[in-house]
Amino acid sequence: xxxxxxxVAPATNRVDLVAISQLVTPGSRVLxxxxxxxxxxxxxxxxxxxxxxxxxxxxxxxxxxVARGLSVVQGDADSDLVDxxxxxxxxxxxxxxxxxxxxxxxxxxxxLRIGRKAIVSIPNFGxxxxxxxxxxxxxxxxxxxxxxSWYDTPNIHFCTIRDFALLxxxxxxxxxxALVLSQDGKRSIPLRSLWFWNLFAEQAVFVLTR
Amino acid sequence: xxxxxxxxxxxxxxxxxxxxxxxxxATSEADNPSSLxxxxxxxKPLRLDSGSELHELQIAYQTYGELNADRSNAVxxxxxxxGDQHVASVNPVTDKPGxxxxxxxxxxxxxxxRYFVICSNVVGGCMxxxxxASTNPATDRVYGLELPVITVRDMVRAQAMLIDxxxxxxxxxxxxxxxxxMQVLQWASAYPERVFAALPIATGARHxxxxxxxxxxxxxxxMADPDWRGGRYFDFGVSPRKGLAVARMAAHITYLSxxxxxxxxxxxxxxxxxxxxxxxxxxxxxxxxRHQGIVFVERFDANSYLYLTRAMDxxxxxxxxxxxxxxxxxxxxxxxxxxxxxxxxxxxxxxxKAVVRALNAAGASVSFVEIETDxxxxxxxxxxxxxxxxxxxxLSAAAExxxxx
Numbered sequence: 001x002x003x004x005x006x007x008v009a010p011a012t013n014r015v016d017l018v019a020i021s022q023l024v025t026p027g028s029r030v031l032x033x034x035x036x037x038x039x040x041x042x043x044x045x046x047x048x049x050x051x052x053x054x055x056x057x058x059x060x061x062x063x064x065x066v067a068r069g070l071s072v073v074q075g076d077a078d079s080d081l082v083d084x085x086x087x088x089x090x091x092x093x094x095x096x097x098x099x100x101x102x103x104x105x106x107x108x109x110x111x112l113r114i115g116r117k118a119i120v121s122i123p124n125f126g127x128x129x130x131x132x133x134x135x136x137x138x139x140x141x142x143x144x145x146x147x148x149s150w151y152d153t154p155n156i157h158f159c160t161i162r163d164f165a166l167l168x169x170x171x172x173x174x175x176x177x178a179l180v181l182s183q184d185g186k187r188s189i190p191l192r193s194l195w196f197w198n199l200f201a202e203q204a205v206f207v208l209t210r
Numbered sequence: 211x212x213x214x215x216x217x218x219x220x221x222x223x224x225x226x227x228x229x230x231x232x233x234x235x236a237t238s239e240a241d242n243p244s245s246l247x248x249x250x251x252x253x254k255p256l257r258l259d260s261g262s263e264l265h266e267l268q269i270a271y272q273t274y275g276e277l278n279a280d281r282s283n284a285v286x287x288x289x290x291x292x293g294d295q296h297v298a299s300v301n302p303v304t305d306k307p308g309x310x311x312x313x314x315x316x317x318x319x320x321x322x323x324r325y326f327v328i329c330s331n332v333v334g335g336c337m338x339x340x341x342x343a344s345t346n347p348a349t350d351r352v353y354g355l356e357l358p359v360i361t362v363r364d365m366v367r368a369q370a371m372l373i374d375x376x377x378x379x380x381x382x383x384x385x386x387x388x389x390x391x392m393q394v395l396q397w398a399s400a401y402p403e404r405v406f407a408a409l410p411i412a413t414g415a416r417h418x419x420x421x422x423x424x425x426x427x428x429x430x431x432x433m434a435d436p437d438w439r440g441g442r443y444f445d446f447g448v449s450p451r452k453g454l455a456v457a458r459m460a461a462h463i464t465y466l467s468x469x470x471x472x473x474x475x476x477x478x479x480x481x482x483x484x485x486x487x488x489x490x491x492x493x494x495x496x497x498x499x500r501h502q503g504i505v506f507v508e509r510f511d512a513n514s515y516l517y518l519t520r521a522m523d524x525x526x527x528x529x530x531x532x533x534x535x536x537x538x539x540x541x542x543x544x545x546x547x548x549x550x551x552x553x554x555x556x557x558x559x560x561x562x563k564a565v566v567r568a569l570n571a572a573g574a575s576v577s578f579v580e581i582e583t584d585x586x587x588x589x590x591x592x593x594x595x596x597x598x599x600x601x602x603x604x605l606s607a608a609a610e611x612x613x614x615x
Contacts, residue, residue, distance in 0.1 A: 053570075059579060059596060066547065066577045067603025069610060073566055073578040083567040 016095055016121045017043060019179055019186045019205050023119055024048050028090035033077045034097035038065035055080060078102045081110035089115040098122055099155040109171050112210045121205040126160030126198040145202060161198040168208060177207040241345050243270035243338025244302040245295050248375055256368050259361040266347040269372045270338025271295050271330035275322035283614050284378045285320055287329040288386030288393035291518050292510055294337040297329040303509045312593050319602040333368045334360035334517035342513035355441035360517050362525045366396040382612055383605060385409035387590035392525050399527060399538040407608040411549040412590040414561030415535050416526040421556060424464055425519040428457030432512050441513055454512045455503030462502045467553040467586035471495060535568035546576040547604040549597055556587040577604060
């Protein structure tokens with residue numbers, strides 16, 4: 001995680017948050033890792049009546065969350081998940097944060113230890129625009145969605161949808177659902193078409209189980 | 211319950227009447243506090259962890275704001291080692307503003323327009339609650355070391371008696387820093403159903419070996435002073451001022467940070483251009499510490515210092531629960547907000563985080579913030595806007611959940 005936990009589109013049009021909230025069972029216990037100012041937790045409390053908790057690295061994010069009445073702990077996805085007991089939550093959510101962690105694999109494993117299900121949303125580095133930037137301009141991509149230059153980006157571990165699917169296989173996670181997102185909405189995709197969406201999706205959301 | 215209350219009305223304003231008491235020594239406050247107090251009858255002894263009982267327990271306290279009709283808006287503030295009940299009103303011994311005037315008051319984070327704030331002097335203290343400087347009703351002479359050793363659990367048990375006396379079932383919040391934070395944790399653990407929200411600040415669930423070590427230095431300094439007289443100095447009309455001052459000087463260093471000391475004093479000389487080649491207070495920091503020691507002995511009882519440091523040393527909440535801290539909070543419905551400071555090396559973030567970890571493991575609702583500051587442990591007493599913002603937010607959200615206006 002990073003002081004800029006949301007390294008993609010501005011918070012106001014985070015379509016992934018709405019998509020994620022719809023994947024959460026009403027009344028469940030939820031841990032949101034990298035919860036920022038608590039926007040998703042607030043949405044989940046309002047629409048899904050969850051018992052929500054958050055972890056956030058920035059003091060401002062924690063303060064804003066606490067001021068909104070949320071239970072949020074200042075902490076780091078890379079080091080502090082170990083403090084949580086096995087199976088303490090129904091859902092553990094990591095939205096647009098995996099790419100900013102130091103040890104993404106460990107984070108995914110910890111999520112599946114702590115939660116019955118893990119929900120992970122990622123920006124897709126396999127998107128054709130990203131590929132085009134690298135192929136034709138010979139430059140690391142800087143887009144509206146990925147606005148940082150390579151030398152100051154908090155995003156140190158980008159992956160493509162297919163890379164992520166491989167990681168899931170390696171850690172023994174079962175991919176239950178996959179969604180792809182663009183600014184005009186979301187769509188649920190069959191898991192066998194991941195290679196196709198690896199080229200066209202800008203963001204993707206996955207539900208994982210052990 | 212045979213509880214005799216004082217005739218003084220609860221103070222409701224920002225500041226209680228200032229007493230013309232610069233000259234009053236703390237020991238006179240020990241028996242006749244200028245705050246509210248309650249004295250429990252012989253039928254209501256305080257049972258102590260040591261196995262003995264305290265009879266005719268007196269608890270001195272202050273209140274601010276109004277208790278609402280539901281009796282649901284009470285906030286208990288627990289004071290630290292050398293604090294007292296005068297949290298937001300002029301201190302009768304020092305004539306200085308209350309020790310947490312930045313936090314508690316009209317429009318402050320712990321808003322007395324909204325909450326009924328209670329703060330009591332801890333058992334073992336010297337500001338009107340039974341302590342070593344109080345008169346032992348059984349012998350009619352000052353307790354001194356005849357007072358049994360007091361623990362944090364004893365302090366909290368006594369506070370619960372006060373809260374019962376005030377007719378309050380559940381506290382909206384229990385808040386405090388350092389030793390006060392230990393009391394908060396003890397409250398939340400011992401009386402979970404009586405604590406809606408808990409706000410432990412710059413504290414830990416145990417006193418570390420290093421902290422016990424510093425306390426032992428302080429106690430040895432007191433006891434090494436010939437005027438301590440085996441703890442019966444008051445019988446001789448003396449007081450171990452030098453020993454207590456040294457204890458305070460050593461302790462005071464632990465409340466600050468290397469960075470803050472350097473910022474404030476550096477290696478600056480005190481009212482001179484060059485070192486005197488002697489043992490005067492050449493450096494500003496020496497002069498500052500000596501001053502801290504001198505003002506402290508004016509307001510604090512040396513034996514009380516021994517008892518209260520001991521209480522902190524003995525605190526180990528995990529040990530009280532089979533060695534697993536999470537067991538202290540199992541099934542709790544209270545909501546917690548833990549606050550630590552980056553430069554606090556007395557109760558470093560790691561100690562505070564151990565509490566957070568245990569609360570998480572117990573499935574408790576917990577928030578945690580580490581405030582960036584160079585002011586060390588004392589930061590919790592100071593003007594720290596980020597701390598205020600966090601606490602204001604936490605309390606407002608809790609108040610909404612509790613249905614307080």
